[in-house]
Amino acid sequence: MESWRKFKQVFWAVGIPPTFWLVLFFLIPLALIWVFSFGEKQGVVGIDITWTLDNYIRVFNPDILKIFWKSLGVAGLATIICLFVGLPVALGIVYAPNRYKGLLLLLIMLPFWTNLLIRTYALIAVLRQRGFLNFTLEWFDQKIRFMFDLVGLGGLGAAVLGEQFQALELLYNDKAVILGLVYVHLPFMILPLYAALERLDRSYLEASLDLGAGHLRTIWNVVVPLALPGIISGIIITFIPALGSFLTPDLLGGPDSAMIANIIERQFKSANDWPFGSALSFLLMYITFGALALRAVLARNSKDGI
Template sequence: MESWRRHPLVFWAMGLPGIFWLIVFFLVPLGFVWLMSFGEKRGIVDIAITGTLENYLRAFDPVYLGILFKTVRISLIVTLLCIVIGYPVAYVIAFSPPKVRTWLLLAIMLPFWINMLIRTYALIAVFRTRGYVNFTLEWLYGLLRLDALFGPFQPLPMLYNEFAVIFGIVYVFLPFAVLPMYAAIERLDRSLLEAAADLGASRFHTFLTITLPLTRSGIASAVLLVFIPALGSFLIPELLGGPNAYMIGNVIAAQFKKANDWPFGAALSFLLMYATFAILAVRPLLVRRAAKGEGAR
C-alpha cells in the first residue's frame, strides 16, 4: 500500500482506464435509466422526465407485488437447494487428495465453458414430453409391466412450470454456491477437527460445532452469489417456465421489449436494485458475527 502512495502517478495510470470504462459504460447509462424511472411515456418513443413517482407507485399494484413475492419465493428455494446440494460437494472436494481435487474443481467449473443459453435449451430436450426423462420413465414403466396395473404411461409435466424454472436456476447457479463454500472449507484449520476427534467428539458433532460455524462466511457468500442473480433471472423462466412461472425479470424485460413502457420498466429495475443493495448490506453483518464467533473460540 505504501508503494502506491509513493508513486501516485503509477496508481492513476493503471486505475484511470478502468475507472473511465465504469463511468462511461456503466454509471452514465445507469444514471439515464434512473432518470427515466421518474418519466412519463408520451407517444410510442417519446419519454418526458417529469419527476413523477407514478411508476414506483404503480409497482406496488397487487399484480406486480404477487409476481415479486413469487420471485422472492423461487429465489429462496433455489438458494436453499444450492446450499443443501453444494455444501456436501464443496466438503468432499476440500477433503479430497490434491490430484482428485483438481479434477473435481475442473468438473465444477466446466459448465462456465458452455453458454447459459445452450445449457438452458439442453434442459428443454431433457424435460419435454418426449424428452430423455419421460422416455426413460416410460421404458422402466414398460419393463416393470406397470401398464397392466395402472394403464398406459402418462408423461410427467416437467416443463413450463415452476419445477422447471427452479431446476434450471439451480442447474445454472450451483457452481456459484460450491466455489465460495469450498474456499471457506479449504481454509479450515484441520487441527481443530483433530482435537475434537481426540476429545471423543463424533464426526457429526464436530461438523455441527466446528466445521459449520467456521465456514459461515463461505455460506453467506454462496447465498449472495445465488440469491441476487436468481432475483433478476429472466432467460430461464422465459424458456422453461409458463405464464404462471414468470418472475419479475420477465416483467421488466417485457416493459422494455413488448410494452415499450421504459419508465415503468426502469422503476421496476431500480426497485429490484434497491432490494439487492439491502441484501448486500446484510452480508458484512453476517461476516462480522462469524468473525466474532471464531475469535471467541
C-alpha cells in the same frame, strides 16, 4: 509497500483507462436508468422526466406484488436447494486427494464454458415430454412390465404401473424453473463454500469426532459456524442472480411461471414503458444493495465477536 504517491504517473496511467471504461459503460447507463425511473411515458417512445414517484408506487400493485413475492420464493427455494446440495459437494472436494482437487473444481466450472442458452435448451431436451428422462422412465416401465409378464403376473404389473406409461409433465411449470435455477447457479454456491471450508482447521473436526459427536452433528455444530462467512457469501451471490434471472423462467416456465425479470423485460419491449421498467429494475438493485450491506454488517459482527 511503497506509497502510490511516489509513482503518481504509473498510478494514473494504470488507473485511468479502467476508471473511464467503468464510468462510461456502467455508471452513466445505470444513472440514466435511475433517472428514467422518475419519468413518465409520453407517446410511443417519449419519456418526460418529472421526478414523480408514481412508478415506484405502481410496484405495490397487487399483481406486481404477487409476482415479486413469487420471485422471492422461487429464488429463495432454489438458493436453499443449492446450499444443501453444494455443502456436501464442497466438503467432498476439500477432503479429496490433492491430485483430484483441480479436476473436481474444473468439473464444477465446466458449465461456464458453455453458453447459458445452449445449456437451457439441453435441459429442455432432458425434461420435455418426449425427452431423455421420460424416455428412460418409459424404458424401465417396459422392462418391469416384461418381468411381470414373464412370471405370469401381467395383471398385477398393470395394476401397479397402470395400463400405459404416462409421460411426466416436467416442463413449463414452477418446478422446472426451480430445477433450472439450481442447475445454473449451483456453481456459484459451491465455489465460495469450498473457499471457506478449505481454510478450516481440520483439527476441530477431528476433535469433535473424537469426543463422540457424529458426522451430522459435527457438520452442524462445527463446520457450519466456522464456514458461516462462506455460506453467507454463497447465499448472496446465488440468490441475487436467481432473483433477477430472465432466460430460465422464460424458457422453462409456463404462462404462470413468470418472474420479476420477465415483467421488466415486457416493460422495456412489448409495453414500451421504460419508466416503470426502470423502477422495477432499481427495485432489484435496492435489494442487492441491502443484501450486500447485510453481508458487510454480519462480517463486521463476526470479526468483533472474534
